[in-house]
Amino acid sequence: MSNPIYLALDVPRLDAAEALARKVKSHVGGLKLGLEFFCAHGHHGVHEIAKIGLPIFLDLKLHDIPNTVAAAMQAIHVLEPAIVTIHASGGRAMMEDAKAAAGEHTKVVAVTMLTSLDESDLAATGVGGSAHDQVLRLADLAHSAGLDGIVCSGQEVGAVHRQWKDGFFVVPGLRPAGGVLGDQKRAVTPREARDAGASVLVIGRPISRAEDPVAAARAIEATL
Ligand SMILES: O=c1ccn([C@@H]2O[C@H](COP(=O)(O)O)[C@@H](O)[C@H]2O)c(=O)[nH]1
Numbered sequence: 043m044s045n046p047i048y049l050a051l052d053v054p055r056l057d058a059a060e061a062l063a064r065k066v067k068s069h070v071g072g073l074k075l076g077l078e079f080f081c082a083h084g085h086h087g088v089h090e091i092a093k094i095g096l097p098i099f100l101d102l103k104l105h106d107i108p109n110t111v112a113a114a115m116q117a118i119h120v121l122e123p124a125i126v127t128i129h130a131s132g133g134r135a136m137m138e139d140a141k142a143a144a145g146e147h148t149k150v151v152a153v154t155m156l157t158s159l160d161e162s163d164l165a166a167t168g169v170g171g172s173a174h175d176q177v178l179r180l181a182d183l184a185h186s187a188g189l190d191g192i193v194c195s196g197q198e199v200g201a202v203h204r205q206w207k208d209g210f211f212v213v214p215g216l217r218p219a220g221g222v223l224g225d226q227k228r229a230v231t232p233r234e235a236r237d238a239g240a241s242v243l244v245i246g247r248p249i250s251r252a253e254d255p256v257a258a259a260r261a262i263e264a265t266l
Pocket of ligand 1: 052076157247
């Protein structure tokens, strides 16, 4: 079985991101480049990180009208990312057009409810009900729009997996037991997420901010 850990390279400098990725590359299965990285380093940065030889996950969380999102998907096609994120709340037409514009080897997955939110945040945006219901509702929409899978927290992935057997499930907001939560509100351990059906485990600060990132990555890998 391949290593499900994708390291979130949320560090501002390209040389630092590259150095970190090279250090931990034998303990992770892929590299996740987010908005912070893409805004700072663009296509050039992605090409540089791709030279390390691991699959690239472009976590751009695209969210706009269908035409704009499809055009953005076409613009990143050349980077051949393994995974790209869009927001499920952009609606069915946006998701359908994004999937149609993506490369055939790129998995398009929809963010349902950010792991930094809880039910009170949801209520503040005018959405009633539980995180569980919101994630299942948007997972259903993403599935019917023909996406490959979704992004959700480890608290919901088991339920989504039961209703979407062959879905591809990306789970961020993971913390080793006793780890610092920071801005994450629906965290579980990497092992709990994997056991519940996660396909990809996104891990950032527990590795990137550790005193010894290699030891941290190795320790997390050993729990799986
Ligand atoms: O709901 C979401 C969607 C994406 N993320 C991203 O995952 C990593 C998590 O980093 P940590 O340092 O392990 O908390 C980060 O890049 C987020 O942009 C998420 O956390 N939650």
